[in-house]
Structure formats: C-alpha cells, structure tokens
C-alpha cells in the first residue's frame with residue numbers, strides 16, 4: 001500500500017510523510033482503516049474494525065459510476081452500523097466537498113512553491129532624426145523570491161499538511177456521524193416498535209372494556225378511561241413512527257443516498273451497555289495528541305512561523321531584481337552585461353509586513369491555544385456525559401426493566417387468582433413497555449455520549465459498538 | 475353408650491389430627507388434659523388443635539401459656555408470621571372442670587407487652603386481664619400468674635386485652651372449656667372450633683392489623699377448608715359443637731343433615747325452654763355458641779359459615795365483574811403480549827378452581843386459590859370456614875373415614891342432557 005505512494009489517499013491526507021504529494025493525483029483510494037491509521041498513527045487498528053471501506057475522491061463520472069455501483073450493493077445488503085459508515089464514505093457529497101478543498105489547498109501550494117517567473121524586457125528607442133534606433137533586451141527575475149523559494153515551499157507544504165489533516169478529520173467525523181445517525185435510526189425504529197405494542201395493548205384493553213360494557217358490567221367512566229388511554233397510546237405510537245421515519249431519512253441524507261427511492265433497510269439491534277467506560281485519566285492529554293484538528297492547528301502555527309522568517313530575511317533587501325541586458329545602439333553596436341535593481345528600504349522598511357506576519361503567527365498560536373481549551377472542555381463534558389449516561393442506562397436496563405417484568409409477572413399471577421381484573425396485567429405490561437422504551441433511549445444516549453467522547457478525544461476505538469442488547473420483549 | 479364409643483385416647487388424638495399438630499412448649503408434660511370424673515364424658519376434640527397440659531400442685535391445676543411469635547400455615551402455600559400461644563394459633567385449649575382452681579402462668583415472649591383476658595369467666599376483678607384497668611401489662615420477658623376458681627361450666631375463650639386490635643389480628647386467642655362435674659346432657663362427641671378472620675394481603679407474610687373489615691382469610695382453628703379436620707360421628711350419637719368467634723365479623727354457622735339447638739353461650743347453659751330447633755346460628759363477634767344435636771342421618775354433611783364469601787379464600791373484591799362478558803376471542807391477541815393470558819369468569823367462577831387445580835398458570839406469591847377441595851363427584855369450590863360432619867353407621871375409629879358412598883338410588887342423578895327437557 002505504501003509503495004503505491006501518492007496514488008493513495010493516505011498520502012493525500014496524512015501530511016506526516018513529508019511528501020508534498022503529487023498534484024496530478026485524480027483518484028485516491030484507500031482502505032479506510034489504513035487511512036485512519038496513517039492519518040493519526042497513534043490510533044489503534046480497531047478504529048473501524050475489519051470491514052474495509054473505501055474512501056474515494058470522486059473527480060469524474062467514471063469514479064462516480066464505480067462508487068454508485070458499490071453503494072447500490074451495500075444498500076441492497078442492508079445497512080448495519082459498519083455499512084452505514086462505508087456508504088457514507090463512498091457517497092457523501094459533504095466529504096467530496098471537503099476533498100475539493102484539499103484540491104484548492106494543493107493549488108495554493110503549487111503556486112507558492114514555484115520559482116519566480118523571469119521577466120523579459122524589450123525597449124526600442126528611435127533617434128529623433130530617424131537615423132536608427134537603440135534596442136534593449138533584458139532578462140531578469142526576482143532574485144529574492146528565488147532565494148526564498150525553499151523557505152516558502154516549506155511553509156506551503158506545512159499548509160497543505162494542515163489541509164490533509166482536515167480532510168482526514170472530515171473522514172473521521174463522517175464515520176462517527178454515520179454511526180450516530182444509524183444508532184438514532186435503529187433506536188427510533190425499536191422505540192416505534194415498542195410504542196406499537198403499547199398501543200396494541202391499549203387497543204386490546206379498550207376492546208375488553210367494550211366487552212365488559214356490552215355485558216353491562218363496566219360503567220361509562222371506566223370504559224371512557226380505557227378509550228382515552230388507548231387513543232393517547234395510539235397517537236404516541238404514531239409520533240414514534242414518524243420519528244423513526246425521520247431518523248431513517250436523516251441517516252440516508254448523511255450517507256448521501258437520500259435521492260434513492262428504496263427506503264434504507266436497517267440492520268442490527270440496539271447495542272448493549274459495555275462492561276466499562278474508557279479511563280478518565282490522561283484522556284485530555286491524549287486528545288491533544290490525537291485530534292487531527294489540533295494537529296492541523298499546529299501546522300498552521302508552523303507555517304506562519306516560517307512565513308515570518310521569510311519576511312524578516314527580506315527586510316534589508318525587500319526586492320532584488322537580477323538578470324542580463326543586451327543593448328544594440330543605433331549604430332548597430334552591441335553591448336551586454338548583468339542588470340541589478342535593488343529596492344532601498346528607506347521609507348517602507350517592511351516593518352508593516354513583518355508586523356503583520358508576526359501577528360499572523362501569534363494569531364495561529366492563540367487559536368491553537370483556544371482550540372486546546374475547547375478540546376479539554378469537550379473531553380471533560382463528554383466524560384461527564386458518558387458517566388451520567390452509564391448510570392442512567394444501568395438504572396433502566398438493570399433495575400427498572402427487570403423490576404417492571406417482575407411486576408407484569410406478579411400481576412398476571414394475581415389476575416390468574418382473580419385478585420385483579422383483566423386491565424391490570426395489560427396496564428402493567430404497558431408500563432413495562434414504557435420502561436423498555438426508556439431503557440432503549442438510555443442505551444442510545446449512552447452510545448451517543450460515547451460517540452461524543454470519540455469525537456472529543458479523537459479516539460475512534462470508542463466509536464465501536466458493543467454487541468446488541470438482548471431484546472426483552474419477545 | 476356402647477363399648478365402641480370408648481376409643482383409646484391415642485386414637486382420639488389421631489382422629490383429631492393432634493399428633494401432627496402437637497409440638498408446642500406445653501406438650502411435653504406428663505399429665506394430660508382434664509379427665510372426666512366418669513368415663514362417660516366424651517373427650518373434647520379441638521379440630522386441628524390440642525388441649526393444654528397441666529400439673530396438679532396442691533389441688534390447683536397449673537397451666538403455662540407462652541405468648542410468642544410463631545410460623546403459621548393456613549394451608550400448604552400460605553405461611554405467615556403470626557402471634558399465638560405455645561407454638562400455635564389459636565393457642566391450645568384449656569380444659570378444666572367446674573369448681574377447679576386454676577393457676578395460669580403467662581410468659582410474654584412477644585416484642586410488646588400483653589395480658590390475658592379470660593373471656594366470660596366470672597372471677598376476681600384483678601384477674602380479668604384488662605391491661606391498665608385490672609393489672610399492669612405483662613412486659614416482654616415477664617411472667618404473670620393468674621389464679622381463680624372456675625365457678626361455672628361452659629365454653630369460654632382467652633385473648634389479650636392489651637393492644638388488642640393488633641394482638642387479636644395477629645392470632646392471639648384460644649378456647650377454655652369448663653366441663654360440668656356431672657353432665658346432665660351428655661354427648662358422645664364434643665367438638666371445639668374457634669372462628670377467626672385474617673388480613674393477609676396476597677404476597678405478604680404477616681397479618682395486617684390495620685384492616686378493619688376487609689379480611690381475606692376465614693378460619694376454623696386457624697385453618698381453611700379443606701385443611702380443617704372433619705367431624706367424624708357415628709349415626710345416632712349426640713354431638714356438641716362449641717363455636718367461639720374472635721373474628722371481626724358475625725358468622726351464621728349452618729349445619730346440613732341435622733337440626734340442632736343452641737344450648738349454651740359464653741355465659742352458660744340456656745334453659746331448655748329457651749332453645750329452639752335451627753339449622754343456622756349466628757355466632758356473634760366475641761361470643762360463643764354451643765349447639766347440640768343427634769346425628770341421625772348418615773352421610774357427609776357440610777358445616778359452614780353461610781356468608782358465601784367466608785367459604786372462599788383471598789380474592790379481589792374490586793375487580794371488574796367478568797360474568798356474562800364475552801371476551802375469550804381476544805385471548806390469543808392478548809397472550810401475544812402476556813403469555814398464558816386467558817380470561818375467566820364469563821360463565822361463573824367455578825372454572826376458576828379447575829384452572830388453579832390444574833396449575834394453568836404460575837401462582838401468585840403466598841396466597842391461596844379462592845376455592846379448593848375435592849369430593850368424590852368433583853370440586854367443592856370452597857375455602858375458608860367450611861368443614862364436613864361425617865356421620866357413619868359403622869366406624870372403627872374416629873379417623874377420617876373418607877367420603878360417604880350414597881346407597882343406590884339415594885343420590886341425585888342425571889336424567890337428561892336436553893336443555894328443553896320436560897319431565
């Protein structure tokens with residue numbers, strides 16, 4: 001993979017290779033895992049496990065067609081969480097747009113890294129009496145620009161590195177967001193299903209109430225109570241179905257396949273609560289090392305420092321034009337020799353320019369510092385959110401749901417002994433379903449918090465879901 | 475009296491189920507319950523119970539009651555923490571003879587103070603046992619002694635008169651039977667029953683003393699049908715049933731197969747001129763009723779409280795009435811959400827016992843089916859205050875003889891299955 005060099009997206013996004021990358025690369029593909037590994041070398045292999053997803057910078061119709069075929073295949077197979085990320089990486093126009101900014105950065109780099117163009121100077125001066133003319137030829141170039149070319153090239157390369165890091169970051173974020181959208185769609189679908197069961201129980205309780213009413217054994221008050229409970233449950237179920245539909249649309253939009261007619265076929269189940277959470281200690285420091293935007297900001301600081309160096313170096317001699325001139329005078333006699341034009345920094349000593357570069361580098365530094373604070377904040381609040389989400393998920397999944405199941409069982413037993421009426425076990429089951437809905441939402445929130453932490457810490461291993469939770473309502 | 479009537483004491487104990495139920499603190503002493511001065515007096519049978527042993531000390535009968543927390547079982551499937559005496563509720567029956575001087579030690583092993591009131595006995599005021607009024611309460615760990623002379627014969631009771639609401643609800647009670655020195659109205663079978671009600675919410679293990687009227691278990695001597703011993707009698711015998719009531723409800727006790735007279739209360743024998751034949755007698759709260767009759771008809775005769783909810787066990791009383799409600803067709807749909815769900819009671823509640831007997835469903839915690847009991851012809855569909863008077867022409871012992879076999883032509887029989895049958 002590495003030997004195929006700049007054909008690989010890895011090189012285009014990595015920036016740590018020192019290679020400027022080939023501007024002629026049109027089509028960069030890479031196995032996703034490898035891409036992210038080299039993009040941020042400290043990420044473990046399980047960043048996005050096993051499943052290889054291609055990242056394609058589609059720059060022509062042929063590339064689009066190839067990608068479209070793969071997207072069709074993936075959609076037809078059904079979309080689990082891994083495939084959601086793969087499809088997004090292939091199909092998302094947002095990611096393609098990000099890649100195009102990489103193209104612009106590369107163009108900027110090319111222009112900055114080129115040697116100054118030579119200037120040809122031609123003059124013809126005719127004598128007043130018409131007796132011949134003087135012709136001057138000159139070939140000069142900006143010597144200072146030529147001299148500072150290596151320095152400027154270095155700065156531009158660093159800038160390009162930053163752009164590559166940003167592209168890699170976009171890949172990371174897209175992979176995380178695909179997981180998030182998939183999780184939301186999946187949990188919304190599960191909640192809609194539980195709501196449907198809830199409403200179905202409401203309907204049955206209402207029907208049973210109707211039978212009691214028909215037999216003359218239930219007063220209007222109790223009958224209407226069952227009716228309103230049912231209607232409320234039905235409306236709530238409809239709302240949940242709408243939410244599930246929207247969540248699926250949002251997933252399709254994120255993956256970039258919303259225009260397709262077939263609805264996204266969701267696969268998978270709500271992931272269970274994992275054994276433990278990532279350790280809190282040192283995670284901020286790790287985030288500051290791992291996060292690609294932090295690395296990009298660091299590149300920007302380096303580039304601005306390099307540009308400041310150039311500005312300082314050219315302060316004494318801001319402009320130096322050198323070259324050769326040849327003169328042919330009216331008599332046809334030729335003379336030649338070197339030419340030099342020197343700017344004397346008498347009035348404009350480039351102090352403004354140097355000050356501006358100074359300010360630029362300080363700006364880049366302050367922005368990097370500010371970003372570091374944001375990173376710390378994001379990691380801390382994500383850690384806190386995760387801890388809270390775990391407590392909540394444990395409460396619902398380990399305590400409330402089992403307790404509700406016990407209540408359903410006990411109520412059913414008491415109904416069997418005619419200690420309770422028929423509505424009690426049905427209502428108890430409805431309350432158990434409410435608890436299951438809360439537990440699904442709590443698990444979703446846990447994994448959302450974990451994705452938030454993955455984003456905040458730049459540690460994609462946190463975005464890997466645990467195996468599905470066993471569904472209690474069967 | 476025929477020789478067959480004088481069964482051995484051991485047989486009697488077995489017949490009364492005493493051998494199995496004994497084991498309280500008082501059971502180990504060497505002397506038995508009061509013996510009749512003449513062999514003609516029938517031994518007292520406390521259904522599912524026993525009599526408290528005593529010792530003679532200087533012409534005084536000494537008894538020892540221990541008030542304590544106990545484990546009690548109404549029937550297999552319900553166990554509670556109750557309070558009682560000498561290991562049981564009701565406590566053992568105290569038997570004595572008119573004119574006896576009795577000394578009764580009362581040791582309190584309860585977590586709160588108690589007293590014993592000797593219900594219906596005329597005695598010195600300081601022995602009457604109303605805590606705070608007649609004596610200081612007996613603190614936990616303390617022993618008090620009561621001593622008095624029994625001036626009258628008849629059926630009496632004992633129970634605390636200290637925190638009575640709680641202690642009676644928890645099961646603290648017992649019977650006192652004072653035999654006449656010479657019984658002018660001898661019987662061959664003499665049974666003693668103490669009625670009680672309990673508020674044991676299904677799934678709990680301790681009676682709820684705050685319940686005032688909504689009791690859910692109705693017992694004779696702490697048991698529910700079919701765990702209540704039958705009363706086994708030979709045809710032609712004179713039978714006495716002594717019924718005390720320390721529950722919070724009156725019970726119209728009804729006997730099949732005989733006409734009886736109420737011959738006594740907790741205040742003694744009723745003059746013959748004031749007795750009249752009956753089949754049902756209301757046993758008042760805090761009172762006793764002695765009935766006597768001749769068992770002239772052989773067979774299995776129900777003896778029960780006529781409040782039909784009192785011959786049932788715990789059930790919901792505020793559930794929607796399922797009678798006549800057509801809902802079976804919804805069961806398959808509902809069982810998708812609640813496995814094993816099935817509706818009950820459309821045609822009546824008799825099917826309920828079929829379901830519970832067959833264990834169609836898991837049973838709830840610590841409660842009994844509302845109806846139990848099996849007879850030779852099917853389910854008895856009762857619980858609570860019900861037992862059977864078993865009258866037989868021949869008996870080897872007073873052990874349960876099994877169910878009566880009606881002679882040919884003396885049992886109701888089916889003659890048609892056509893609903894439009896016209897005789």
Ligand SMILES: [Cu+2]
Nearest residue numbers: 725779781784
């Ligand atoms: Cu009754």
